[in-house]
Every structure is written in structure tokens, then in C-alpha cells.
Amino acid sequence: MADQLIECAGCAELFEFDEGEQAFFAERGYRPPRRCRECRRKLHRPGAERLTLTCMDCYAQFEHSVVEQALFAAKSYPPPKRCLPCRRAKRQMYAGLYPEP
Ligand SMILES: [Zn+2]
Ligand SMILES: [Zn+2]
Numbered sequence: 001m002a003d004q005l006i007e008c009a010g011c012a013e014l015f016e017f018d019e020g021e022q023a024f025f026a027e028r029g030y031r032p033p034r035r036c037r038e039c040r041r042k043l044h045r046p047g048a049e050r051l052t053l054t055c056m057d058c059y060a061q062f063e064h065s066v067v068e069q070a071l072f073a074a075k076s077y078p079p080p081k082r083c084l085p086c087r088r089a090k091r092q093m094y095a096g097l098y099p100e101p
Contacts, residue, residue: 006032010039010049055083 004017015036025032031054033040043049051064062083064072072079080087 004032006034006036008036008039009034009052010042011036051079053079053081055086056081057086058083 003019004022005014006017007014013036017032022032034052035043043051050066051069052061053064054061060083064079069079082090
């Protein structure tokens with residue numbers, strides 16, 4: 001594997017995705033980052049910017065809004081893995097079994 005140059009989705013700067021990082025991401029089955037370190041660091045602070053995430057069920061891209069990020073952070077939940085329609089479908093599926101508090 002060689003170092004890759006990726007255009008940041010946040011600031012459109014090219015950044016290096018080096019071999020070490022590629023191995024790290026591959027090991028965990030992550031996709032290559034879409035944003036440079038600087039932008040990623042900003043995004044780690046809840047409330048900084050909306051996140052675009054990929055749904056693990058339907059692979060649709062969905063937004064994790066600033067408000068949601070704050071909400072999730074307050075409850076120390078990890079970011080959602082599914083888009084809203086999929087989350088709703090899941091919730092309905094379980095609604096009978098596990099009524100919401
Ligand atoms: Zn950037
Ligand atoms: Zn989905």
C-alpha cells in the first residue's frame with residue numbers, strides 16, 4: 001500500500017492518508033476518511049457541524065445533525081449507525097417487545 005492523497009469533503013484540501021492509517025482503517029473495516037485531520041478534529045466536538053453517516057442497513061447516507069449530536073453526546077451514545085427510516089423501522093419492530101421508557 002502506498003500513501004494516498006484524498007480531497008477533504010470539508011475544506012477541499014488534499015490530505016495524506018498514509019500507510020499506517022490505511023492499515024488502521026482496514027483492520028477495523030472503516031472506509032477511508034473523507035475529511036482531513038483538522039476537519040475531523042472539529043467534527044469530534046459535538047455541535048461543530050453536521051455529520052454525514054452511512055446507514056449500516058440500507059447504505060444510504062444520512063445526516064447526523066448538530067442537535068442530534070448534542071443529544072447523543074449528552075446521553076453518551078455513540079453516533080447512530082442507521083438512517084432515520086431504518087431506525088424507525090427497527091423501533092416499530094421492537095415496539096411491542098420493548099416499549100420505550
Ligand atoms: Zn478539511
Ligand atoms: Zn437506512
